[in-house]
Amino acid sequence: LVQKMMEEQVSVLQNQVLELQKAVLSLSAGSVKHVQYARKLDYFYGETAMAEGQLSAGDTAWMLAATALVLFMTIPGLALYYGGMTRTKNVISVVMQVFTITCLITFLWLCFGYSLAFAPALPKPYAKSSDVFGNASRFWLRGLHLNSYHQLAPSIPEALYCAYQLTFAIITPALIVGSFADRMKFIPMIIFITLWHFLVYCPIAHSCWHPEGFLFKRGDLDYAGGNVVHISSGVSGLVSAVVLGHRKGFGSEVFEPHNVMFSVVGVCMLWVGWFGFNGGSAVAANGNAAMALLVTHISTSIGSLSWLIAEWIYSGQPKLVAIASGAIAGLVAITPASGYVDPTGAFFIGLIAGPVCMWGAKLKHYLGYDDALDAFGVHAVGGIVGGILTGFFATDQIGGPGKNGVFYANTKNGGHQLGIQIYAIVVVAGWSAFMSFVILKILDLTIGLRVSDEEEHEGLDGSLHGEKLTNTGYAEAPVNAPEKESSGSAPVAIHIDAA
Numbered sequence: 001l002v003q004k005m006m007e008e009q010v011s012v013l014q015n016q017v018l019e020l021q022k023a024v025l026s027l028s029a030g031s032v033k034h035v036q037y038a039r040k041l042d043y044f045y046g047e048t049a050m051a052e053g054q055l056s057a058g059d060t061a062w063m064l065a066a067t068a069l070v071l072f073m074t075i076p077g078l079a080l081y082y083g084g085m086t087r088t089k090n091v092i093s094v095v096m097q098v099f100t101i102t103c104l105i106t107f108l109w110l111c112f113g114y115s116l117a118f119a120p121a122l123p124k125p126y127a128k129s130s131d132v133f134g135n136a137s138r139f140w141l142r143g144l145h146l147n148s149y150h151q152l153a154p155s156i157p158e159a160l161y162c163a164y165q166l167t168f169a170i171i172t173p174a175l176i177v178g179s180f181a182d183r184m185k186f187i188p189m190i191i192f193i194t195l196w197h198f199l200v201y202c203p204i205a206h207s208c209w210h211p212e213g214f215l216f217k218r219g220d221l222d223y224a225g226g227n228v229v230h231i232s233s234g235v236s237g238l239v240s241a242v243v244l245g246h247r248k249g250f251g252s253e254v255f256e257p258h259n260v261m262f263s264v265v266g267v268c269m270l271w272v273g274w275f276g277f278n279g280g281s282a283v284a285a286n287g288n289a290a291m292a293l294l295v296t297h298i299s300t301s302i303g304s305l306s307w308l309i310a311e312w313i314y315s316g317q318p319k320l321v322a323i324a325s326g327a328i329a330g331l332v333a334i335t336p337a338s339g340y341v342d343p344t345g346a347f348f349i350g351l352i353a354g355p356v357c358m359w360g361a362k363l364k365h366y367l368g369y370d371d372a373l374d375a376f377g378v379h380a381v382g383g384i385v386g387g388i389l390t391g392f393f394a395t396d397q398i399g400g401p402g403k404n405g406v407f408y409a410n411t412k413n414g415g416h417q418l419g420i421q422i423y424a425i426v427v428v429a430g431w432s433a434f435m436s437f438v439i440l441k442i443l444d445l446t447i448g449l450r451v452s453d454e455e456e457h458e459g460l461d462g463s464l465h466g467e468k469l470t471n472t473g474y475a476e477a478p479v480n481a482p483e484k485e486s487s488g489s490a491p492v493a494i495h496i497d498a499a
Helices: 002-045 057-085 088-118 158-180 186-209 214-218 226-244 260-282 287-315 320-334 343-367 375-393 416-446 453-458 460-465
Strands: 474-476 495-497
Touching: 057 088, 057 158, 057 260, 088 158, 088 186, 088 460, 158 186, 158 226, 158 375, 186 214, 186 226, 186 416, 214 416, 226 320, 226 375, 226 416, 260 287, 260 320, 287 320, 287 343, 320 343, 320 375, 343 375, 375 416, 453 460
Parallel strands: none
Antiparallel strands: 474 495
16 A cells, blocks of 8 residues: 555656656747847847946947047038139039038938948847848848947947948048049939949948958958048049049149138048047047047148158149148048057158158149049058058057057068058959949940030039039129119219129
8 A cells, every 4th residue: 555655656746747847848948939039139129238337428428529520521521622622613513412422321321331331240040241241130220229239339329330430431432522523423423422332332341340341350450441431432533533534624724723721621620520530440438549549640740741841842832732631641541550550650651641642642644544632642542551551560559469560570470460451452442443443334334424515614513503602793783773863962873792
């Protein structure tokens, strides 16, 4: 009897254990499903919810300011710089192009651009980014919400990181305007910039700056856009100048800037805005941002002086346009290096960039291409100079472990980083040139790129936009207008200076 009772109890216990195992398995399966669901939420709704205390108020405040500074570089900085450098009859068209690009790229960034360039790298298999394009998780900015953040900027809201990167996406194609100024039709310009954004800017930005990009993984050092911004836009500008052909009178007429002061004011805005451009690329309010700001200012100042001296020797006169252009050269050249070099490196980068970019701008007169406002001569050449010199002057004391150029690495690895820099420059320049040529030739063969000779002669301000910068002449009173006399006085002749 006792044995029978014990067997029954054992059977009950075995059934209870079996039920408990089933419950554990069910709970485990539920946990797996919960984890999978959470990952799906991460895919659609953000990297992960921002943990308490992870958001840095200081970093956020600095990046808000940096975002405004970089947008300020394009409107009004670049618009004024280009507007002052062109001829009076084309000022409105150039400013119109820059302004339109600002608005257009914002729309494209909302649709697909941010996702193709910077969609967060998320767990497989829910999101797969390639070596050149991001995934679709941020199309129309879905998944970007109040508490999401990006791996590249974990201490600020992702919305702010998205806005900051947008300002880079805006200024890059706007720089190309400097090469095709005075002769491209408006509608083809819009189509070209749209296709260029998706096929050139987004893959290059992803390749260089995203953790899954192939140039990023290769070890390319491009802190704030030597490749992504300046080489891509400058080379594309050169291609556009070649495909469009030179302006009427190029080589036989002197195309003087219509207002040097406009350009200098624009350069000053670019200089100040560049502190957000390079300093903001630290994506934090820390020592890296401070050092980037300092070396940017040093390189800009030395670049201004070195271009001025070179121009003084060449022409015999110290020119305002020269010292202002030298500032742009110094800014461009320090851009890829600003997070990796110390003040000594910044000094030599500015010193070299000034005269090299001066000759880069003059090269068009010897080779016959019409780079109207020297987008290639300053931005592409300056970006190449800066990228190569980063391979010499980068130091791990600034950029972190392993980021040493030739002058700071040991003998065995002295040329390793330099080789990577040259490789990245060749890839970016080659892709930019190839895709820009394809896009422009297709547009030229279908809808045409260039305005007519009559429109070009009149100026794009009047022929395309129906507006003019100035209205000279007088507004005269009608011929048959009755004369109005005051008591005891002669008729008063009305003479209005409309200008």
